[in-house]
Amino acid sequence: MKSYDVIIVGAGPSGATAAYYLANAGMKVLILEKYKLPRFKACGGGIFEKVLASLPFDTSSAITGRTTNITFYNNLKDPVHAKLDTPIIMLNRKKFDYLITEAAVRHGAELNDEIRVNNIEINQNNLTVSSNKGSFLTRFLIGADGAHSFIGKRTGIVKRRGIWTSLEAEVQGLKQNLETSFVGFGHLKTGYTWSFAKKDYYSVGIGGIGGKKLTIEFRRWLDFLGCKDNPRIVSHPIPQVVVGEKLQKGNILVVGDAAGLVDPLTGEGIRHAIKSAQIASEVIIENKIDEYSRRILKNISYDFKFSYWISWFFYNFQGFCHQKVIKNNRESLAFSKILSGKSVYQKLLKNIINPLKNTSFR
Numbered sequence: 001m002k003s004y005d006v007i008i009v010g011a012g013p014s015g016a017t018a019a020y021y022l023a024n025a026g027m028k029v030l031i032l033e034k035y036k037l038p039r040f041k042a043c044g045g046g047i048f049e050k051v052l053a054s055l056p057f058d059t060s061s062a063i064t065g066r067t068t069n070i071t072f073y074n075n076l077k078d079p080v081h082a083k084l085d086t087p088i089i090m091l092n093r094k095k096f097d098y099l100i101t102e103a104a105v106r107h108g109a110e111l112n113d114e115i116r117v118n119n120i121e122i123n124q125n126n127l128t129v130s131s132n133k134g135s136f137l138t139r140f141l142i143g144a145d146g147a148h149s150f151i152g153k154r155t156g157i158v159k160r161r162g163i164w165t166s167l168e169a170e171v172q173g174l175k176q177n178l179e180t181s182f183v184g185f186g187h188l189k190t191g192y193t194w195s196f197a198k199k200d201y202y203s204v205g206i207g208g209i210g211g212k213k214l215t216i217e218f219r220r221w222l223d224f225l226g227c228k229d230n231p232r233i234v235s236h237p238i239p240q241v242v243v244g245e246k247l248q249k250g251n252i253l254v255v256g257d258a259a260g261l262v263d264p265l266t267g268e269g270i271r272h273a274i275k276s277a278q279i280a281s282e283v284i285i286e287n288k289i290d291e292y293s294r295r296i297l298k299n300i301s302y303d304f305k306f307s308y309w310i311s312w313f314f315y316n317f318q319g320f321c322h323q324k325v326i327k328n329n330r331e332s333l334a335f336s337k338i339l340s341g342k343s344v345y346q347k348l349l350k351n352i353i354n355p356l357k358n359t360s361f362r
Protein backbone atom coordinates (compact mmCIF):
# COMPACT_ATOMS: atom_id res chain seq x y z
CA MET A 1 0.00 0.00 0.00
CA LYS A 2 1.40 3.45 -0.94
CA SER A 3 2.21 5.70 1.99
CA TYR A 4 2.10 9.52 2.28
CA ASP A 5 2.81 12.27 4.81
CA VAL A 6 -0.54 13.94 4.06
CA ILE A 7 -3.62 12.82 2.16
CA ILE A 8 -6.08 15.55 1.17
CA VAL A 9 -9.62 14.61 0.20
CA GLY A 10 -11.09 17.16 -2.22
CA ALA A 11 -9.51 19.40 -4.86
CA GLY A 12 -11.54 22.58 -4.30
CA PRO A 13 -9.76 25.79 -3.23
CA SER A 14 -9.21 24.51 0.33
CA GLY A 15 -7.76 21.10 -0.57
CA ALA A 16 -5.67 22.35 -3.48
CA THR A 17 -4.23 25.25 -1.43
CA ALA A 18 -3.27 22.93 1.44
CA ALA A 19 -1.66 20.55 -1.07
CA TYR A 20 0.35 23.40 -2.55
CA TYR A 21 1.82 24.58 0.78
CA LEU A 22 2.51 21.08 2.13
CA ALA A 23 4.15 19.84 -1.07
CA ASN A 24 6.15 23.06 -1.24
CA ALA A 25 7.42 22.31 2.27
CA GLY A 26 8.75 18.97 1.00
CA MET A 27 5.99 16.70 2.30
CA LYS A 28 4.75 13.72 0.34
CA VAL A 29 1.19 14.74 -0.51
CA LEU A 30 -1.67 12.94 -2.25
CA ILE A 31 -4.88 14.68 -3.39
CA LEU A 32 -7.92 12.45 -3.88
CA GLU A 33 -10.83 13.99 -5.81
CA LYS A 34 -14.06 12.21 -6.72
CA TYR A 35 -14.66 14.08 -10.02
CA LYS A 36 -12.51 14.25 -13.12
CA LEU A 37 -10.60 17.53 -13.04
CA PRO A 38 -11.13 20.29 -13.99
CA ARG A 39 -14.62 19.95 -12.50
CA PHE A 40 -17.68 22.25 -12.44
CA LYS A 41 -18.59 23.89 -9.11
CA ALA A 42 -21.84 25.78 -8.55
CA CYS A 43 -20.62 29.15 -7.30
CA GLY A 44 -21.07 32.89 -7.80
CA GLY A 45 -17.29 33.06 -8.01
CA GLY A 46 -17.07 36.50 -6.39
CA ILE A 47 -13.82 37.15 -4.55
CA PHE A 48 -11.56 40.09 -3.66
CA GLU A 49 -8.11 40.83 -5.10
CA LYS A 50 -6.56 40.46 -1.64
CA VAL A 51 -7.50 36.77 -1.59
CA LEU A 52 -5.85 36.14 -4.93
CA ALA A 53 -2.81 38.09 -3.75
CA SER A 54 -2.53 35.77 -0.73
CA LEU A 55 -1.68 32.91 -3.11
CA PRO A 56 1.99 32.79 -4.15
CA PHE A 57 1.22 31.92 -7.79
CA ASP A 58 -0.73 33.53 -10.62
CA THR A 59 -4.44 32.73 -10.95
CA SER A 60 -5.38 35.78 -13.04
CA SER A 61 -6.34 33.68 -16.07
CA ALA A 62 -9.42 32.53 -14.08
CA ILE A 63 -10.73 36.12 -13.82
CA THR A 64 -13.82 36.71 -15.96
CA GLY A 65 -14.82 40.19 -14.85
CA ARG A 66 -14.76 42.90 -12.18
CA THR A 67 -17.81 44.29 -10.40
CA THR A 68 -17.49 47.90 -9.28
CA ASN A 69 -21.19 48.54 -8.53
CA ILE A 70 -23.92 46.58 -6.82
CA THR A 71 -27.61 47.29 -7.29
CA PHE A 72 -29.63 46.05 -4.31
CA TYR A 73 -33.35 45.26 -4.68
CA ASN A 74 -35.97 44.74 -2.01
CA ASN A 75 -38.63 42.30 -3.22
CA LEU A 76 -37.71 43.21 -6.82
CA LYS A 77 -38.38 46.92 -6.18
CA ASP A 78 -36.66 50.03 -4.93
CA PRO A 79 -33.17 49.64 -6.48
CA VAL A 80 -30.27 51.10 -4.53
CA HIS A 81 -27.01 51.58 -6.40
CA ALA A 82 -23.83 51.26 -4.36
CA LYS A 83 -20.34 51.91 -5.62
CA LEU A 84 -17.72 49.59 -4.15
CA ASP A 85 -14.40 51.05 -3.10
CA THR A 86 -12.71 47.77 -4.07
CA PRO A 87 -13.96 45.78 -7.07
CA ILE A 88 -15.25 42.23 -6.65
CA ILE A 89 -13.26 39.92 -8.89
CA MET A 90 -15.41 37.42 -10.79
CA LEU A 91 -13.86 33.99 -11.19
CA ASN A 92 -14.43 31.00 -13.37
CA ARG A 93 -14.42 28.45 -10.54
CA LYS A 94 -13.63 25.46 -12.73
CA LYS A 95 -10.50 27.19 -13.97
CA PHE A 96 -9.54 28.76 -10.63
CA ASP A 97 -9.70 25.53 -8.61
CA TYR A 98 -7.72 23.71 -11.27
CA LEU A 99 -5.03 26.41 -11.41
CA ILE A 100 -4.41 25.89 -7.68
CA THR A 101 -4.35 22.11 -8.12
CA GLU A 102 -1.89 22.45 -10.99
CA ALA A 103 0.37 24.66 -8.81
CA ALA A 104 0.28 21.96 -6.09
CA VAL A 105 1.18 19.26 -8.62
CA ARG A 106 4.01 21.40 -10.03
CA HIS A 107 5.41 21.55 -6.48
CA GLY A 108 5.31 17.79 -6.08
CA ALA A 109 1.80 16.84 -4.92
CA GLU A 110 0.37 13.69 -6.46
CA LEU A 111 -3.16 13.94 -7.87
CA ASN A 112 -5.61 11.09 -8.18
CA ASP A 113 -8.99 12.21 -9.58
CA GLU A 114 -12.20 10.25 -10.26
CA ILE A 115 -11.73 8.42 -6.98
CA ARG A 116 -14.20 8.53 -4.08
CA VAL A 117 -12.97 8.15 -0.51
CA ASN A 118 -15.33 5.89 1.39
CA ASN A 119 -13.58 4.83 4.59
CA ILE A 120 -10.95 5.81 7.13
CA GLU A 121 -9.31 3.60 9.72
CA ILE A 122 -7.26 4.98 12.57
CA ASN A 123 -4.28 2.67 13.20
CA GLN A 124 -1.70 2.87 15.96
CA ASN A 125 0.90 4.82 13.91
CA ASN A 126 -0.97 6.00 10.83
CA LEU A 127 -4.30 6.21 9.03
CA THR A 128 -5.71 4.04 6.25
CA VAL A 129 -7.76 5.98 3.70
CA SER A 130 -9.90 3.72 1.50
CA SER A 131 -11.67 4.51 -1.74
CA ASN A 132 -13.53 2.81 -4.59
CA LYS A 133 -10.10 2.40 -6.23
CA GLY A 134 -7.94 1.10 -3.39
CA SER A 135 -6.40 2.14 -0.07
CA PHE A 136 -3.54 4.41 0.99
CA LEU A 137 -1.61 5.00 4.21
CA THR A 138 -0.96 8.45 5.61
CA ARG A 139 0.28 10.22 8.71
CA PHE A 140 -2.05 13.25 8.36
CA LEU A 141 -5.46 13.51 6.72
CA ILE A 142 -7.18 16.72 5.60
CA GLY A 143 -10.91 16.66 4.89
CA ALA A 144 -11.38 19.31 2.18
CA ASP A 145 -14.43 17.50 0.88
CA GLY A 146 -17.03 20.25 0.97
CA ALA A 147 -20.29 21.00 2.75
CA HIS A 148 -21.37 17.36 3.24
CA SER A 149 -17.86 16.30 4.32
CA PHE A 150 -17.58 12.53 4.54
CA ILE A 151 -14.32 12.90 6.50
CA GLY A 152 -15.94 15.26 8.99
CA LYS A 153 -18.89 12.94 9.59
CA ARG A 154 -17.00 9.64 9.62
CA THR A 155 -14.45 10.92 12.15
CA GLY A 156 -17.12 12.60 14.30
CA ILE A 157 -15.42 16.01 13.89
CA VAL A 158 -18.53 17.45 12.23
CA LYS A 159 -21.65 17.06 14.34
CA ARG A 160 -24.84 19.06 13.83
CA ARG A 161 -24.55 21.91 11.38
CA GLY A 162 -27.15 24.08 9.66
CA ILE A 163 -27.22 24.15 5.88
CA TRP A 164 -28.43 26.78 3.42
CA THR A 165 -29.62 25.50 0.09
CA SER A 166 -28.63 27.35 -3.04
CA LEU A 167 -29.79 27.17 -6.64
CA GLU A 168 -27.55 28.50 -9.36
CA ALA A 169 -27.78 28.83 -13.12
CA GLU A 170 -25.39 30.14 -15.73
CA VAL A 171 -27.50 32.40 -17.92
CA GLN A 172 -26.87 34.21 -21.21
CA GLY A 173 -28.13 37.46 -22.66
CA LEU A 174 -29.29 39.52 -19.65
CA LYS A 175 -29.39 43.31 -19.90
CA GLN A 176 -26.85 43.87 -17.16
CA ASN A 177 -23.49 45.51 -17.75
CA LEU A 178 -20.26 43.75 -16.84
CA GLU A 179 -19.37 46.18 -14.05
CA THR A 180 -22.65 45.84 -12.14
CA SER A 181 -23.92 42.94 -10.07
CA PHE A 182 -27.45 42.64 -8.66
CA VAL A 183 -28.37 41.42 -5.19
CA GLY A 184 -31.98 40.93 -4.06
CA PHE A 185 -33.54 40.68 -0.61
CA GLY A 186 -37.09 40.14 0.58
CA HIS A 187 -37.56 36.82 -1.24
CA LEU A 188 -36.99 34.48 1.71
CA LYS A 189 -37.09 34.74 5.50
CA THR A 190 -33.33 34.11 5.40
CA GLY A 191 -31.32 34.37 2.21
CA TYR A 192 -30.89 36.42 -0.93
CA THR A 193 -30.67 36.32 -4.70
CA TRP A 194 -27.82 37.43 -6.93
CA SER A 195 -26.85 37.99 -10.53
CA PHE A 196 -23.11 38.30 -11.08
CA ALA A 197 -22.00 39.49 -14.50
CA LYS A 198 -19.13 37.57 -16.08
CA LYS A 199 -17.46 37.97 -19.46
CA ASP A 200 -19.42 35.21 -21.19
CA TYR A 201 -22.38 34.50 -18.88
CA TYR A 202 -24.23 35.59 -15.72
CA SER A 203 -24.13 33.56 -12.52
CA VAL A 204 -27.70 33.86 -11.24
CA GLY A 205 -28.68 32.28 -7.96
CA ILE A 206 -30.62 32.15 -4.74
CA GLY A 207 -29.32 30.90 -1.41
CA GLY A 208 -30.99 30.52 1.95
CA ILE A 209 -33.60 28.66 3.93
CA GLY A 210 -36.87 28.29 2.10
CA GLY A 211 -37.83 24.77 0.95
CA LYS A 212 -40.13 24.96 -2.08
CA LYS A 213 -40.19 28.75 -1.89
CA LEU A 214 -36.58 28.74 -3.01
CA THR A 215 -37.53 27.40 -6.46
CA ILE A 216 -40.54 29.71 -6.80
CA GLU A 217 -38.54 32.79 -5.83
CA PHE A 218 -35.66 31.77 -8.07
CA ARG A 219 -38.00 31.65 -11.06
CA ARG A 220 -39.39 35.11 -10.09
CA TRP A 221 -35.82 36.45 -9.93
CA LEU A 222 -34.92 34.93 -13.32
CA ASP A 223 -38.07 36.46 -14.88
CA PHE A 224 -37.30 39.80 -13.28
CA LEU A 225 -33.80 39.74 -14.78
CA GLY A 226 -35.29 39.07 -18.20
CA CYS A 227 -34.15 35.47 -18.54
CA LYS A 228 -36.30 34.06 -21.34
CA ASP A 229 -35.12 30.46 -21.50
CA ASN A 230 -35.05 27.53 -19.10
CA PRO A 231 -31.46 27.35 -17.88
CA ARG A 232 -29.90 24.29 -16.22
CA ILE A 233 -30.33 24.85 -12.48
CA VAL A 234 -27.87 23.28 -10.05
CA SER A 235 -28.57 22.88 -6.35
CA HIS A 236 -25.69 22.94 -3.87
CA PRO A 237 -25.50 23.21 -0.06
CA ILE A 238 -23.85 26.10 1.79
CA PRO A 239 -22.82 25.10 5.33
CA GLN A 240 -23.37 27.22 8.41
CA VAL A 241 -20.46 27.77 10.72
CA VAL A 242 -20.48 26.65 14.37
CA VAL A 243 -18.22 29.27 15.94
CA GLY A 244 -15.56 27.76 18.21
CA GLU A 245 -16.16 24.09 17.34
CA LYS A 246 -13.23 21.68 17.35
CA LEU A 247 -12.12 21.01 13.79
CA GLN A 248 -9.37 18.47 14.42
CA LYS A 249 -9.10 15.05 15.96
CA GLY A 250 -5.66 13.45 16.31
CA ASN A 251 -3.94 13.80 12.94
CA ILE A 252 -7.16 14.54 11.04
CA LEU A 253 -8.55 18.00 10.38
CA VAL A 254 -11.19 19.65 8.19
CA VAL A 255 -10.86 22.84 6.12
CA GLY A 256 -13.07 25.16 4.04
CA ASP A 257 -16.72 24.15 3.61
CA ALA A 258 -16.00 20.86 5.40
CA ALA A 259 -15.20 23.00 8.45
CA GLY A 260 -18.34 25.13 7.87
CA LEU A 261 -16.19 28.21 7.27
CA VAL A 262 -18.71 30.26 5.33
CA ASP A 263 -19.79 33.80 6.20
CA PRO A 264 -23.26 33.53 7.83
CA LEU A 265 -24.50 36.77 6.24
CA THR A 266 -23.22 36.46 2.68
CA GLY A 267 -22.34 32.81 2.06
CA GLU A 268 -18.83 33.89 1.03
CA GLY A 269 -16.54 30.87 1.41
CA ILE A 270 -13.58 30.90 -1.02
CA ARG A 271 -11.56 33.33 1.09
CA HIS A 272 -12.05 31.24 4.24
CA ALA A 273 -11.38 27.98 2.38
CA ILE A 274 -7.99 29.34 1.30
CA LYS A 275 -7.17 30.87 4.69
CA SER A 276 -8.12 27.70 6.59
CA ALA A 277 -5.93 25.65 4.22
CA GLN A 278 -3.03 28.01 4.86
CA ILE A 279 -3.53 27.58 8.62
CA ALA A 280 -3.88 23.79 8.29
CA SER A 281 -0.61 23.61 6.38
CA GLU A 282 1.15 25.78 8.97
CA VAL A 283 0.10 23.62 11.93
CA ILE A 284 1.12 20.42 10.14
CA ILE A 285 4.48 21.84 9.05
CA GLU A 286 5.13 23.24 12.55
CA ASN A 287 4.01 19.92 14.10
CA LYS A 288 1.37 21.79 16.14
CA ILE A 289 -1.82 20.22 14.82
CA ASP A 290 -3.57 20.61 18.21
CA GLU A 291 -3.39 24.38 17.66
CA TYR A 292 -5.58 24.20 14.54
CA SER A 293 -9.05 24.92 15.99
CA ARG A 294 -7.75 27.79 18.12
CA ARG A 295 -6.01 29.42 15.14
CA ILE A 296 -9.14 29.06 12.99
CA LEU A 297 -11.22 30.71 15.72
CA LYS A 298 -8.75 33.56 16.11
CA ASN A 299 -8.14 34.21 12.41
CA ILE A 300 -11.48 33.35 10.81
CA SER A 301 -14.52 32.34 12.79
CA TYR A 302 -14.43 34.71 15.79
CA ASP A 303 -15.71 37.51 13.54
CA PHE A 304 -18.52 35.24 12.27
CA LYS A 305 -20.19 35.70 15.68
CA PHE A 306 -20.82 39.33 14.71
CA SER A 307 -21.78 38.35 11.18
CA TYR A 308 -24.38 36.00 12.74
CA TRP A 309 -25.92 38.83 14.76
CA ILE A 310 -25.95 41.18 11.78
CA SER A 311 -27.40 38.39 9.67
CA TRP A 312 -30.14 37.68 12.26
CA PHE A 313 -31.09 41.36 12.43
CA PHE A 314 -30.77 41.91 8.70
CA TYR A 315 -32.94 38.99 7.63
CA ASN A 316 -35.58 39.66 10.30
CA PHE A 317 -35.89 43.31 9.24
CA GLN A 318 -35.05 43.17 5.54
CA GLY A 319 -37.34 46.05 4.45
CA PHE A 320 -36.10 48.24 7.26
CA CYS A 321 -32.45 47.43 6.53
CA HIS A 322 -32.94 48.16 2.84
CA GLN A 323 -34.26 51.62 3.71
CA LYS A 324 -32.01 52.51 6.60
CA VAL A 325 -28.81 50.53 6.13
CA ILE A 326 -28.30 49.76 2.43
CA LYS A 327 -29.52 53.20 1.33
CA ASN A 328 -26.91 54.64 3.62
CA ASN A 329 -23.97 54.38 1.25
CA ARG A 330 -21.52 54.59 4.16
CA GLU A 331 -22.60 51.11 5.24
CA SER A 332 -22.31 49.72 1.72
CA LEU A 333 -18.74 50.93 1.70
CA ALA A 334 -18.14 49.47 5.16
CA PHE A 335 -19.60 46.21 3.88
CA SER A 336 -17.26 46.13 0.89
CA LYS A 337 -14.37 46.75 3.28
CA ILE A 338 -15.35 43.60 5.17
CA LEU A 339 -15.61 41.45 2.09
CA SER A 340 -12.28 42.74 0.85
CA GLY A 341 -10.68 41.88 4.18
CA LYS A 342 -9.99 45.51 5.12
CA SER A 343 -12.38 45.57 8.07
CA VAL A 344 -14.27 43.16 10.32
CA TYR A 345 -17.95 42.58 11.21
CA GLN A 346 -17.35 43.60 14.81
CA LYS A 347 -16.65 47.15 13.56
CA LEU A 348 -19.58 47.14 11.11
CA LEU A 349 -21.94 46.09 13.90
CA LYS A 350 -20.94 49.18 15.89
CA ASN A 351 -21.37 51.37 12.76
CA ILE A 352 -24.90 50.00 12.28
CA ILE A 353 -26.02 50.04 15.91
CA ASN A 354 -24.88 53.56 16.79
CA PRO A 355 -27.00 55.47 14.23
CA LEU A 356 -30.00 53.18 14.93
CA LYS A 357 -30.10 53.94 18.64
CA ASN A 358 -32.66 56.73 18.17
CA THR A 359 -34.54 55.17 15.24
CA SER A 360 -38.10 53.83 15.34
CA PHE A 361 -38.47 50.31 13.87
CA ARG A 362 -41.84 50.99 12.25
Ligand SMILES: Cc1cc2nc3c(=O)[nH]c(=O)nc-3n(C[C@H](O)[C@H](O)[C@H](O)COP(=O)(O)OP(=O)(O)OC[C@H]3O[C@@H](n4cnc5c(N)ncnc54)[C@H](O)[C@@H]3O)c2cc1C
Nearest residue numbers: 010012013014034043044045046117145146256257269270
Ligand atom coordinates in the same frame (compact mmCIF):
# COMPACT_ATOMS: atom_id res chain seq x y z
C1 LIG B 1 -24.31 28.56 -5.41
C2 LIG B 1 -23.11 28.98 -4.60
C3 LIG B 1 -22.58 30.24 -4.80
C4 LIG B 1 -21.42 30.63 -4.09
N1 LIG B 1 -20.89 31.86 -4.36
C5 LIG B 1 -19.74 32.22 -3.71
C6 LIG B 1 -19.11 33.44 -4.05
O1 LIG B 1 -19.55 34.21 -4.92
N2 LIG B 1 -17.97 33.77 -3.37
C7 LIG B 1 -17.44 32.97 -2.41
O2 LIG B 1 -16.41 33.32 -1.81
N3 LIG B 1 -18.02 31.78 -2.09
C8 LIG B 1 -19.14 31.38 -2.73
N4 LIG B 1 -19.71 30.18 -2.44
C9 LIG B 1 -19.05 29.29 -1.45
C10 LIG B 1 -17.85 28.59 -2.08
O3 LIG B 1 -18.23 27.97 -3.29
C11 LIG B 1 -17.30 27.51 -1.11
O4 LIG B 1 -17.14 28.10 0.16
C12 LIG B 1 -15.98 26.92 -1.60
O5 LIG B 1 -16.17 26.18 -2.77
C13 LIG B 1 -15.37 26.01 -0.52
O6 LIG B 1 -14.24 25.37 -1.06
P1 LIG B 1 -13.81 23.93 -0.54
O7 LIG B 1 -12.53 23.62 -1.23
O8 LIG B 1 -13.83 23.89 0.93
O9 LIG B 1 -14.96 22.93 -1.03
P2 LIG B 1 -15.45 22.56 -2.51
O10 LIG B 1 -15.11 23.64 -3.46
O11 LIG B 1 -16.88 22.17 -2.35
O12 LIG B 1 -14.59 21.29 -2.89
C14 LIG B 1 -14.78 20.05 -2.26
C15 LIG B 1 -14.24 18.97 -3.18
O13 LIG B 1 -14.26 17.70 -2.50
C16 LIG B 1 -14.62 16.68 -3.43
N5 LIG B 1 -15.16 15.54 -2.66
C17 LIG B 1 -16.25 15.51 -1.87
N6 LIG B 1 -16.41 14.29 -1.30
C18 LIG B 1 -15.38 13.52 -1.75
C19 LIG B 1 -14.99 12.16 -1.53
N7 LIG B 1 -15.69 11.36 -0.71
N8 LIG B 1 -13.88 11.69 -2.15
C20 LIG B 1 -13.14 12.50 -2.96
N9 LIG B 1 -13.47 13.80 -3.21
C21 LIG B 1 -14.57 14.31 -2.62
C22 LIG B 1 -15.70 17.37 -4.29
O14 LIG B 1 -15.88 16.73 -5.52
C23 LIG B 1 -15.10 18.78 -4.43
O15 LIG B 1 -14.29 18.90 -5.60
C24 LIG B 1 -20.85 29.76 -3.13
C25 LIG B 1 -21.42 28.50 -2.91
C26 LIG B 1 -22.52 28.11 -3.65
C27 LIG B 1 -23.09 26.74 -3.42
